[in-house]
Amino acid sequence: MKLLRNFRKKIRKLAFRLSGGTHFKQKHYFAPWLAQARPNAMSDHLNTLFWHVMEASPDYIVELGTRGGDSTRVLLEAADKLDIKVLSIDINDCGEIDVPHRERWEFVQSDDVGFGEQGFPRWCxxxxxxxxxxxxxxxxxxxxxxxCKEIAVWSKHLADGGVMVFHDTNMRKVYGRLDGSAGFGWDNQRGVIRALEEFLGRSYDQNTFFTDIAGGYLVRHYPNCSGMTVLKKMGSK
Ligand SMILES: C[S@@+](CC[C@H](N)C(=O)[O-])C[C@H]1O[C@@H](n2cnc3c(N)ncnc32)[C@H](O)[C@@H]1O
Known part of the structure; x- marks a missing residue:
């Protein structure tokens, strides 16, 4: 009897693995056209980013770093649903990239630290x-x-209850996605997560999913797909 039970368990495990096992694909019901995006270091985070923006329900969105616009397009989808604007800053000219809801988008070519210090208050x-x-x-x-400089400047612009999201908090030469696929990156010597550790006064294992409360922030870390870390400023109640 016990032998048969164990055999059945093994068969169930095998069937689970053969049907995909712990590999999970992404579907984007909020913007089905995202299925056409080529897999990259943002692939696992498009749903996550959309969810965190919608949940924060901001009156505008700031994006630092635009390049080809993978995150920009998701932020603009959320902006359209929230009836707000997205302000994107990049040191290179990304103003001509293909984005939906362009009327909601403002692109500024600038160093993000310098813009945070001077241009941003004027823009607001x-x-x-x-x-x-x-x-x-x-x-x-x-x-x-x-x-470190970005955090110093932009954390001062974050409202109580506001959310700051960092991509690439688990950068590596080869990173894994939740669907089991892999992509190529580079080793930034834990640059982003190290800066966050210093800011929050913590030491983290960036290869794990974790949540924390530190330095006045609620922290959530996703280790997959080059890593994404979400900080919600708890503020004073
Ligand atoms: C990884 S890409 C951004 C990818 C984009 N978020 C996406 O999802 O497609 C990084 C971008 O940061 C920009 N960048 C690098 N240093 C910067 C700085 N000091 N100020 C503003 N932008 C910067 C680069 O020009 C590049 O376009």
Whole structure:
């Protein structure tokens, strides 16, 4: 009897593995056209990013680092649903990339740290918006020193209850996606996660899923697909 039970368990495990096992694909019901996007280091995070923006329900979105616009397109889908604007900053000119809901998009070519110090307060004033942002997405150099500067400048612009999302908090030469596929990256010497550790006064294993409360923030980390870490400013109640 016990032998038969064990045999059945083994068969069930085998069937589970053969039907995909622990590999999970992504579907984007909020924007089905995203299925055509080529797999890259953002693939696992498109749903996650959309969810975190919608949940934060900001009155505008700030994106630091645009390049080909994988994150920009998701942020603009969310912006359209929330009836708000996306402000994207990149040191290179990305103003001509193909994005949906272009009327909701403003692109500024600038160093993001310099813009955070000077241009951003002026941009908010000009648009009649608060300088306390409720959603900031950061995906730029991935270098430790630059990320430290970004955090120092942009965390001051984050509203109580606001959310700051960092991509590439688990960068490596080969990274894995939840569907079992792999992509190529580079080793940034833990640049982004190290800057976050310093900011939060913590030490993290970036290869694990984790949540934490540290330095006045609620922290959620996704290790897959080059890593993404979400910080929600808890603020004073
Ligand atoms: C990884 S790409 C961004 C990818 C984009 N978020 C996406 O999902 O397609 C990084 C971008 O950061 C920009 N960048 C690097 N250093 C920067 C800086 N100091 N200020 C602003 N942008 C910067 C680069 O020009 C590049 O376009």
């Amino acid at each position: 004033e000009g648009n009649g918006l608060s300088q306390q942002a409720k959603f900031i997405y950061i995906d730029t150099s991935h270098l430790y020193e630059h990320t």
